[in-house]
Amino acid sequence: MKRYLFHRLLQIIPVVFGITVLVFFIMRLIPGDPALVLLGTDATPEDLARMRETLGLDQSLWTQFAAYARNALTLDFGNSIFQKDAVTAILLKSFPATLELSVCAMIISLLIAVPLGIAAAVKQNTWIDFAGMAFAQLGTSMPVFWIGVLLIMLFSVQLGWLPSFGRGEPLWHGLWLFITTGSAQTLIASLQKLILPAFSLGVMGAALISRMIRSTMLEVLDSDYIRTARSKGTPERKVIMKHAFRNALLPVVTTVGLQFGALLGNAIVTETVFAWPGIGRVIVTAISQRDFPLVQGGVILIALAFALINLCVDLLYAVINPKIRH
Amino acid sequence: MKKVWILCLAGILMLAAACGTAATGGGEPAGGGTAPAAEQVLRFGLDVEPETLDPRHSRDVSALRVHELCADGLIQLNEKLEAKPSLAESWENPDELTWIFYLRQGVKFHDGSDLTAEDVKYTYDTIRDPDFGAVYAANYSSIQEVIALDEYTVQFTLSEPYSPILSNNMELSIVPAEADSIPDFANKPIGTGPFKMVEWVKNEKITLEANPDYWEGAPALQRVEFYTIPSNDTRVSALESGDVDFVHTPLTPQDVSRIKGDSRFQVDEMTGLGITFAAFNHASPVLADKQTRVGLSHFLDKEIMASELSQGLELPGQSVLVPNTWFYSDVPGFPFDPEKGKSLLAEAGWTDTDGDGLLDRDGQKLTVRISTYTQDDLKMQYVEYMQNLFSQGGIDAQVVTNEWPTFIADVQSGDYDIAVFGMLNLFDPDKYMYNYLRSTAGSNWGGFSSKEFDALVEEARTVSDEAQRRDLYARAAAINNEEVMHNVLVYQGYVAMYSSKIQGYVPHARGSIRSFKNVSISE
Numbered sequence: 001m002k003r004y005l006f007h008r009l010l011q012i013i014p015v016v017f018g019i020t021v022l023v024f025f026i027m028r029l030i031p032g033d034p035a036l037v038l039l040g041t042d043a044t045p046e047d048l049a050r051m052r053e054t055l056g057l058d059q060s061l062w063t064q065f066a067a068y069a070r071n072a073l074t075l076d077f078g079n080s081i082f083q084k085d086a087v088t089a090i091l092l093k094s095f096p097a098t099l100e101l102s103v104c105a106m107i108i109s110l111l112i113a114v115p116l117g118i119a120a121a122v123k124q125n126t127w128i129d130f131a132g133m134a135f136a137q138l139g140t141s142m143p144v145f146w147i148g149v150l151l152i153m154l155f156s157v158q159l160g161w162l163p164s165f166g167r168g169e170p171l172w173h174g175l176w177l178f179i180t181t182g183s184a185q186t187l188i189a190s191l192q193k194l195i196l197p198a199f200s201l202g203v204m205g206a207a208l209i210s211r212m213i214r215s216t217m218l219e220v221l222d223s224d225y226i227r228t229a230r231s232k233g234t235p236e237r238k239v240i241m242k243h244a245f246r247n248a249l250l251p252v253v254t255t256v257g258l259q260f261g262a263l264l265g266n267a268i269v270t271e272t273v274f275a276w277p278g279i280g281r282v283i284v285t286a287i288s289q290r291d292f293p294l295v296q297g298g299v300i301l302i303a304l305a306f307a308l309i310n311l312c313v314d315l316l317y318a319v320i321n322p323k324i325r326h
Numbered sequence: 327m328k329k330v331w332i333l334c335l336a337g338i339l340m341l342a343a344a345c346g347t348a349a350t351g352g353g354e355p356a357g358g359g360t361a362p363a364a365e366q367v368l369r370f371g372l373d374v375e376p377e378t379l380d381p382r383h384s385r386d387v388s389a390l391r392v393h394e395l396c397a398d399g400l401i402q403l404n405e406k407l408e409a410k411p412s413l414a415e416s417w418e419n420p421d422e423l424t425w426i427f428y429l430r431q432g433v434k435f436h437d438g439s440d441l442t443a444e445d446v447k448y449t450y451d452t453i454r455d456p457d458f459g460a461v462y463a464a465n466y467s468s469i470q471e472v473i474a475l476d477e478y479t480v481q482f483t484l485s486e487p488y489s490p491i492l493s494n495n496m497e498l499s500i501v502p503a504e505a506d507s508i509p510d511f512a513n514k515p516i517g518t519g520p521f522k523m524v525e526w527v528k529n530e531k532i533t534l535e536a537n538p539d540y541w542e543g544a545p546a547l548q549r550v551e552f553y554t555i556p557s558n559d560t561r562v563s564a565l566e567s568g569d570v571d572f573v574h575t576p577l578t579p580q581d582v583s584r585i586k587g588d589s590r591f592q593v594d595e596m597t598g599l600g601i602t603f604a605a606f607n608h609a610s611p612v613l614a615d616k617q618t619r620v621g622l623s624h625f626l627d628k629e630i631m632a633s634e635l636s637q638g639l640e641l642p643g644q645s646v647l648v649p650n651t652w653f654y655s656d657v658p659g660f661p662f663d664p665e666k667g668k669s670l671l672a673e674a675g676w677t678d679t680d681g682d683g684l685l686d687r688d689g690q691k692l693t694v695r696i697s698t699y700t701q702d703d704l705k706m707q708y709v710e711y712m713q714n715l716f717s718q719g720g721i722d723a724q725v726v727t728n729e730w731p732t733f734i735a736d737v738q739s740g741d742y743d744i745a746v747f748g749m750l751n752l753f754d755p756d757k758y759m760y761n762y763l764r765s766t767a768g769s770n771w772g773g774f775s776s777k778e779f780d781a782l783v784e785e786a787r788t789v790s791d792e793a794q795r796r797d798l799y800a801r802a803a804a805i806n807n808e809e810v811m812h813n814v815l816v817y818q819g820y821v822a823m824y825s826s827k828i829q830g831y832v833p834h835a836r837g838s839i840r841s842f843k844n845v846s847i848s849e
Contacts, residue, residue, distance in 0.1 A: 030732070031728075031731070031732040031735045031736065032729075032731025032732050032734075032735050033731065033735055033738075034731075036734055036735060036738060037730065037731050037734070038385075038461055039461050040385060040461070040462075041734065041762075041769050042462075042464065042465070042757070042761050042768075044464060044768030044769075045768055046768075047464050047768075050456070051461075054459060082377045083377050083378065083528075084377075084378055084383070084512060090528070093528065094529065148560075149559050149560070149563075152559075152560060152563045152567075153563065156563060156564075156567040156569070157563050157566045157567045160567060160568070163567075163569055164560060164563045164564045164567045164569050165553070165555050165560050165563075165564050165569065166530060166531075166553060166555075167530065272556050272557055273557050273559075273560055274560065275553065275554060275555040275556060275557070275560060277527075277528070277529035277530045281529060281556065282529070285375070288701065288729055288730060288731070289731070290731045
């Protein structure tokens with residue numbers, strides 16, 4: 001197991017390096033000059049040339065890349081061209097917000113998808129199945145930003161139940177206060193701000209995962225061993241949850257892992273709609289300004305997170321299915 | 327065990343939903359709630375996050391809004407764009423190269439230190455220092471030297487006469503002389519303004535608190551909180567739900583119409599200090615001759631752009647001189663007259679010789695690329711409408727849209743025919759006409775060249791008499807129209823929407839919120 005883990009971690013190195021090379025050169029190959037964006041349209045050609053020199057953009061691409069890679073090895077990803085702060089500091093501040101949003105969105109996805117998928121499979125071709133799959137169809141069809149705007153209109157503007165934007169204290173901090181002091185105020189405030197963005201982000205995942213659970217459950221429920229279990233008089237609930245669902249879980253975990261990566265991507269839209277201070281908003285702004293160091297650092301971090309999530313999914317296989325041993 | 331955890335989490339989530347109005351946007355009462363009665367707090371919805379709050383480095387409008395409350399310049403421009411005393415009680419210019427400012431005494435920075443002439447000198451010396459790397463250093467290039475004549479007198483010596491100096495250079499927020507040794511100054515600046523910086527949580531919130539020692543008296547508001555909400559829809563929803571109290575341009579016309587009908591809010595609409603124009607590339611082969619440019623200009627229905635596309639938020643454009651300013655003159659543009667446009671194009675040699683419905687000349691079709699950037703929905707609509715108008719006249723119009731960096735890089739390299747973009751904060755015509763339209767200007771990317779125009783704008787920056795300057799700019803603006811350099815499509819509007827509880831706010835065409843120092847929140 002340790003050996004497997006070590007190998008998998010080693011494999012992340014070329015992935016991250018490849019992403020670094022790609023994002024570095026793509027950012028420089030697409031049109032747009034950070035010096036021009038920074039100095040504005042008033043800038044004279046001399047001002048622009050001086051700024052390019054200051055930013056090191058007058059060097060050859062290879063020289064720039066060599067310097068970047070050298071610094072990146074020491075975890076120095078440079079400073080943001082526009083915000084001036086260190087890229088590492090900006091990302092370390094915004095990434096936890098995105099992670100919190102994505103994890104909660106995934107929890108909401110699962111809370112909706114698991115019962116819905118199982119119910120749709122067990123009650124195949126009944127109104128429960130049709131309603132569940134209609135929801136799944138709707139969930140996959142609705143763009144995240146649109147759901148977000150609708151939720152704000154309903155829960156913030158019309159009903160006045162939940163705040164329309166922003167993030168409260170980090171959730172872990174609220175939980176910690178709740179556990180240590182018994183005061184739930186911070187936790188509730190944080191959850192109130194989290195619930196709308198997490199739901200709008202999670203609903204698409206819920207739709208996809210419930211469809212996946214339904215189809216794999218249908219397949220498993222049709223297997224011989226399920227018939228055997230039933231013929232042995234095993235209670236139906238146990239048949240479904242222990243025999244069928246557990247075996248249907250493997251492809252579902254794969255989907256959940258991939259979906260988690262998609263959540264990080266969709267979070268970019270959700271963060272803009274709900275003014276959530278996460279890494280997505282940082283990267284979108286940085287791309288629109290051609291803030292090379294910040295885009296590069298952000299993309300590398302997301303790639304790293306994606307690789308680690310996939311690793312976790314692979315490790316989970318072994319937990320779910322004892323036949324798989326690394 | 328797993329089930330227990332899932333149930334716990336579900337319970338917490340439901341509890342949060344059920345608890346409804348207990349918490350809020352930034353610690354304040356949320357959705358539909360109001361601030362506690364005793365608290366005088368104004369919550370402002372910004373559209374973009376400031377990049378830095380060091381006034382010498384900052385370049386975005388959001389940072390400017392914060393500076394307006396935290397800091398002061400030597401002068402301030404009032405609603406009529408007249409220079410009024412601020413940190414300078416008075417000033418004089420004994421000759422055209424010398425400006426002397428007499429500072430107000432007893433003004434203190436937020437750290438308790440006194441404002442002196444050395445602080446003013448330091449602010450202007452650093453922003454002009456190439457090593458400091460201020461992005462707007464070039465704007466201060468006419469200043470040759472800043473001398474502190476005594477503790478409260480500063481002299482600016484210019485390298486050349488520069489009459490727009492007050493409006494273009496003297497509103498700069500003054501920082502303390504030790505600013506660059508103050509830790510984290512860019513994130514927590516110190517100024518002399520009516521509000522003091524408390525905290526900047528990046529991408530979330532900027533909190534200011536009242537400065538009780540402000541030289542004009544303590545403000546009534548206890549706190550001003552800025553929240554960055556990038557989405558126009560969410561920003562307006564936040565106003566409707568009571569999570570913020572004040573939002574302003576950029577806003578979508580539909581949102582403005584909705585809020586205008588809601589008695590809980592006040593909506594101020596006015597012509598702003600911005601223009602949206604179609605820059606004709608004189609170096610483009612199809613647009614090189616004036617007759618073609620004039621012919622095309624007659625296809626532009628600016629009335630519809632303003633009244634229908636912007637739903638009245640913007641006004642039909644006429645010239646680069648913005649209405650309701652001291653420099654406005656009635657300079658006629660080209661009226662919407664497609665038939666005249668067609669005949670002018672025919673005179674220029676553009677006719678449909680092959681019967682395909684498209685005009686051509688010497689075997690070449692009249693193909694015009696109209697470009698703009700994707701971040702501005704209204705400009706995208708203008709461009710699409712222009713394409714439609716041109717197409718009806720037999721012109722092969724192609725829309726090219728890109729995000730801002732790509733768009734402006736194309737424009738800068740001359741790779742465009744007609745580029746639609748805009749200019750903001752035109753409180754003096756010099757910056758725009760001198761920097762963008764003069765033959766040798768650094769930002770003249772369209773190859774415009776008119777010796778007469780150059781002479782007029784160069785003279786206008788050396789003349790101090792306002793009426794004389796207005797006349798010079800009127801003549802220059804007329805040349806811009808005749809030559810079709812920048813064809814002004816619309817005058818941009820400015821809209822502020824805020825809670826009716828806000829008392830004492832004075833709207834300002836360029837969006838200034840300096841009047842917040844006199845604002846209070848009624849019950």
